[in-house]
């Protein structure tokens with residue numbers, strides 16, 4: 053596997069995994085490079101792709117995966133490079149959606165897993181691999197419980213924020229969907245846009261990543277919700293709930309009516325914008341997937 057490069061975040065998750073990853077890579081003749089700061093995986097992945105790597109393994113959490121994908125984009129190498137993942141983060145939500153729940157499975161998938169070409173979300177100039185959460189997630193990232201993050205990915209930030217709030221009037225938002233069926237205006241707590249995941253009561257459902265569509269959920273009117281309940285996600289994402297509006301769209305623009313910016317979490321990294329346009333680029337990212345991956349989930 054001489055054309056395989058492993059790009060790892062030594063800070064991901066809670067355990068020191070560097071020796072183990074070095075060993076796994078060494079056994080397979082793959083090169084490992086470790087990041088030293090946020091953003092490094094972008095450059096390392098771009099350099100690896102430019103040097104002709106055919107497989108790049110993102111060893112870390114969802115944030116590291118996102119950076120590696122940005123690097124592949126920077127090298128304009130989506131046609132040439134396959135992404136594999138060693139899930140080492142706190143919330144490996146995207147890896148889990150690809151049927152890669154743990155490192156053992158990840159090694160098997162790297163060696164013999166099926167290769168698929170999946171959709172990639174785009175927010176202005178950067179990829180959204182798994183999901184974008186808009187709304188009340190501005191300051192919650194540090195306080196978010198790792199178990200919650202493991203189960204719900206970046207939706208955990210929203211849940212944490214909801215729990216910290218005693219009163220909130222909502223944001224007045226407009227969603228302008230390209231096919232118009234998902235157009236919406238009103239007071240919302242947040243908008244969840246999934247490429248790799250869907251937002252369901254069990255917190256963990258894989259989206260159809262090959263349908264050229266985002267799954268969009270608007271959370272509105274939560275006055276009646278018990279925000280401290282453990283079953284908050286069931287209440288939030290119940291199909292029958294009056295609190296949510298579901299739609300699908302190949303692209304959409306989310307705009308805040310107030311002149312201020314709002315927080316958008318893109319695969320767990322926060323940016324502030326007043327308006328953000330998200331677009332699906334179909335069948336863009338080559339990925340190695342596990343047996344649990346469903347090309348067309350129900």
Ligand SMILES: Nc1ncnc2c1ncn2[C@@H]1O[C@H](COP(=O)(O)OP(=O)(O)OP(=O)(O)O)[C@@H](O)[C@H]1O
Pocket residue numbers: 061062063064065066087088089090091092111112113114115116117119140141142143144145201320321
């Ligand atoms: N060497 C480093 N030191 C500090 N921060 C880093 C380093 N390398 C990467 N980062 C930053 O850490 C962020 C989070 O990393 P990553 O996603 O791998 O782990 P995690 O937070 O444990 O897992 P998850 O994002 O799945 O919850 C990345 O988005 C990246 O910007």
